[in-house]
Amino acid sequence: MDAAAQDKILGYFIEEAKEHLETIEKGILELSTVVNDSERINELFRAAHSLKGGAAMLNISSIQKTSHRLEDAFKILRDEEATVDQKLEELFWDAYDVLQDLIERLQSALGLQEDEAEAIVKEADPTFVELQHYLEQQKGTGKKEAKPTPSSLEAEVEAEDDHYQDIIEQLREMLKIFKEQPTPDNRHQLQEICTDLGIVAPEVQGWQNLLTVSAKAIANPQHSYQLLAPVVIKELKQAADYLELGEKEQISPTPALERLANTSTPQILITVEPQAAAQVLLQVFNQAQVSQLVNLLQK
Numbered sequence: 001m002d003a004a005a006q007d008k009i010l011g012y013f014i015e016e017a018k019e020h021l022e023t024i025e026k027g028i029l030e031l032s033t034v035v036n037d038s039e040r041i042n043e044l045f046r047a048a049h050s051l052k053g054g055a056a057m058l059n060i061s062s063i064q065k066t067s068h069r070l071e072d073a074f075k076i077l078r079d080e081e082a083t084v085d086q087k088l089e090e091l092f093w094d095a096y097d098v099l100q101d102l103i104e105r106l107q108s109a110l111g112l113q114e115d116e117a118e119a120i121v122k123e124a125d126p127t128f129v130e131l132q133h134y135l136e137q138q139k140g141t142g143k144k145e146a147k148p149t150p151s152s153l154e155a156e157v158e159a160e161d162d163h164y165q166d167i168i169e170q171l172r173e174m175l176k177i178f179k180e181q182p183t184p185d186n187r188h189q190l191q192e193i194c195t196d197l198g199i200v201a202p203e204v205q206g207w208q209n210l211l212t213v214s215a216k217a218i219a220n221p222q223h224s225y226q227l228l229a230p231v232v233i234k235e236l237k238q239a240a241d242y243l244e245l246g247e248k249e250q251i252s253p254t255p256a257l258e259r260l261a262n263t264s265t266p267q268i269l270i271t272v273e274p275q276a277a278a279q280v281l282l283q284v285f286n287q288a289q290v291s292q293l294v295n296l297l298q299k
Contacts, residue, residue: 008230009175012237013054014107017063020047021100024070028092032084035077045074050241051099053168057175057237060106062117066099069128073135082138091131098124163200167240170197171233178229182221191215197236201243206251210239213253217260231257 027034027044034040048071055064073095076082102120106112170193177186177193194215201207214232217223231254239251253261 005178005226005229009233010058010106012230012234013058014103016054017051017103017106020051021096021103023047024096024099028089028096031089031092035082035084038078041074041078045071045078046245048074049164049244053164053240053244054237056165057168057171057233059172060112060117062112062121063099063102063106065121066095066102066124069132070095070099073128073131076132076135076139080139082135085138088134088138091127091134094127095124095131098127164240164244167197167200167236167243171236171240174233174236175229178225178233180225182225184221187218187221190218194218201248204243204248204251206248207239207243210235210251210253210257213257213261216262217257220260220263222263223260228260231260 023043024047027040027047030040034044048067052064052067052071055061055067073092082088098120102112102117105116174190174193177190180186194211198208198211214236217232218228235254235257242248242250
């Protein structure tokens with residue numbers, strides 16, 4: 001897997017992270033109302049939880065740790081009666097700013113440097129300690145009453161957490177293998193990971209189908225890891241989130257992955273940005289093929 005494929009996976013994480021940041025931002029803006037809405041609190045908890053998982057998969061420890069600490073704070077709001085005042089809102093904003101800063105640096109031209117990330121996390125530690133301490137002070141005397149509804153996912157989030165972490169660890173291992181040069185042996189290792197992941201949710205047909213199609217695409221020696229990695233990792237991570245949320249019916253392989261599994265001819269993955277797409281095409285096509293392609297595009 002080359003740098004372009006790694007950048008594509010990172011780009012997917014950043015895109016997802018920005019969506020989760022937006023969810024968290026809206027939640028904090030309306031915290032005094034949200035705290036009494038179990039569905040909205042679950043959304044905040046899940047956003048932080050998914051961010052933590054994605055960062056763990058990519059080994060971005062600063063974002064993983066920061067998301068985890070926000071997740072812990074939202075868990076208290078989810079499970080306990082707590083009073084929201086101006087100070088609590090300000091502490092949540094301070095915590096949010098840390099996470100936003102890390103993600104903005106990650107998507108900058110220079111990227112998130114490890115030394116600066118460690119410094120940001122260290123500097124933010126008193127903020128999270130104070131947030132946790134203040135939340136403990138604001139807690140009421142008892143837990144919130146359970147109000148199960150068809151859309152409530154609290155039980156699923158609790159029950160599936162260990163499975164989710166197992167999936168993230170397996171995806172991290174997949175990423176390591178995708179960075180190697182393709183061989184029959186490491187293709188087989190990737191297929192074995194798909195088999196192992198099937199144990200997580202054997203009763204979910206969509207999950208099993210996705211893993212079968214992924215393994216079939218990986219087995220095709222015509223497909224490079226540069227092509228496979230962004231598609232397979234993205235789809236499995238997204239499916240893991242659906243499992244975590246209890247939205248199992250959403251899981252299915254995309255047409256792009258289906259094509260990779262069922263075609264016998266080599267495929268390439270190109271971006272919609274014209275200059276980058278042209279560079280990819282020039283790498284894989286000879287001059288005669290490029291001329292033929294230009295003629296077809298001009299028709």
